[in-house]
Amino acid sequence: MRNLVAIVGRPNVGKSALFNRLTQSRQAIVTDVSGTTRDRLYGKVNWSGQDFSLVDTGGWVVNSDDIMEDEINKQVQIAVEEADVILFVVDVMNGLTDLDNGVAHLLRRSGKPVVVVANKADNFGIGHQSAEFYTLGLGDPFPISAINGSGTGDLLDHVLSLFKKEGEEEKLEDIPKFAVVGRPNAGKSSIVNALVGEERNIVTEIAGTTR
Template identity: 60%
Template sequence: MSNIVAIVGRPNVGKSTLFNRLVEERKAIMHDESGVTRDRHYGQGQWNGKFFTLIDTGGYVVGSDDVFERAIREQVEIAMEEASVILFMVDTHTGINPLDEEFVKVLRRSDKPIYLVANKVESMEHRNNSAEFYNLGIGELFPVSSQTGSGTGDLLDAVVSNFEEEGEENPNEGLPKIAILGRPNVGKSSFLNILLGEERTIVSDVSGTTRDSIDTHYKAYGKEFILTDTAGMRRKSKVKENIEFYSVMRSLKALDECDVAVIMIDTTQKLESQDLTLIRLAIERHKGVVLIANKWDLVEKDSKTAHEFTNDMKERLGMASWIPIIFTSMLTKQRVFKSIETAIDVFEERSKQISTSKLNNVLLPDIKRTPPPVHRGKNINIKYITQLKGSAPLFAFFTNYPKHVHESYKRFLENKIREHFGFEGVPIRIIFKEK
């Protein structure tokens, strides 16, 4: 069995702070508002040579009709099923809460090792207060401060004593990353859940449900990769809530870290300026891009509709018309798997290397037929082309006047590279060097 540790408890006891400390990075959003962590959140930890996966969960609330709190409860229960060790967190500042007592009833159904983590022990008084949690009658008690890290060493000693295997340092290391991005409410979480065939993230039609960026290990078409679901991104003027600001920052971080950005739009609203901004950011960061036009089931169609929509979008994309567009419906699951297949193809295109001999044999005749415009009476001669090593396609053209090659000719060369070698969904960079 994998080494998996789930952190559970009622809202606001410090679960995300402990999670961030144990994975040694600020991965989960921390805020003193109840319900910030909604989905299960995964990270990697290591102690005494043993590696484990850590799951942060939302605050468990019983007897609430709130749609999110009901969904959070389901997420917590799934995390407890997945885990090999459970950390039940309580708060020494507030003492035993009725929600803690309710949660103990849920924990008693589990046969996993449970450790009672009395958090926020910042003084001797708090340490003394922690003794009252023995009354809950569950788990060995560990007083800790997830803020300062005190007591976490003893806790981890106990946790890793349950693991027979060393575990993997980082099972996701080196895997391609595909981030699912877009405005709120376009269907990103539904897309992920259909792909995974489970309720991996909470889906609701309330805008702003996903607040953290969530990584999931995924296998398809004989390939393994990481899927990242992100919070919906909206215009800065609309980002009022503190937490939402951090969510948008997490989405931008997911964009920075991914190889391919799957940008989802709502076909009933067409391409909006926020969508175009997101596409521009992905291109500037040299990411592969796939555009998913979702809610296609809501569009009235005739035989030309998809063609007209595609042309209209390509026009709006301008020079980025090399981005593939897939029309989907999360409701009918139409072309959902085609979308992810396209994203994998784009990843492979992004890492494609063309040999120098092939580039020169194919492109130099094109350049001879259509040479660069003359600059101040001087002929610009391109002698040699090579693809430089890098995470995204970068081509160097060697010429006698590198500074004087016109931007329009650069576009001509890019179009010729695409015509001969593909690179669908991938930004191409071209530089000119002196020969």
């Protein structure tokens, strides 16, 4: 099976921008609105001749009564469980927060390799501020900019070094892609979940749940 890397972090740290940067696509919607990303979004990355899968997740929150945020957290937990390596994205501009510490606690319990990605280090001076994230106890933070791409090469080199070497990876064959379309609340996400055999999409009675 192809190695899977999950992007995890609190809301608005630039997870979707990093997903788009690494997959060289515009698959993920990028806004300043918390909760824009809800379902797990998968893409493909090729670096130094090696392919791996990447999954974007919504922002992890705690102590929320919002049913949507609770469902997003469930999607994050699924991604953490299925990942081989986790990219823990933090915001070097805003610094370390209590919510970052909460995410770090979740990831430590996973037992998976975790890479702290100090995003929004758009210039060299700001990058030095990433040292604050050493206190998370998850190793050296990688200062990067999802916007201009700086630091992402070193990050990808490190990710490849964390993959387990178990012989030649299987070649991913080209497979058909299908779109499920319809009006709001027609049951599209339920159909997708049934077809893939897992909770890939959040299902609620709220129109506009899937983005």
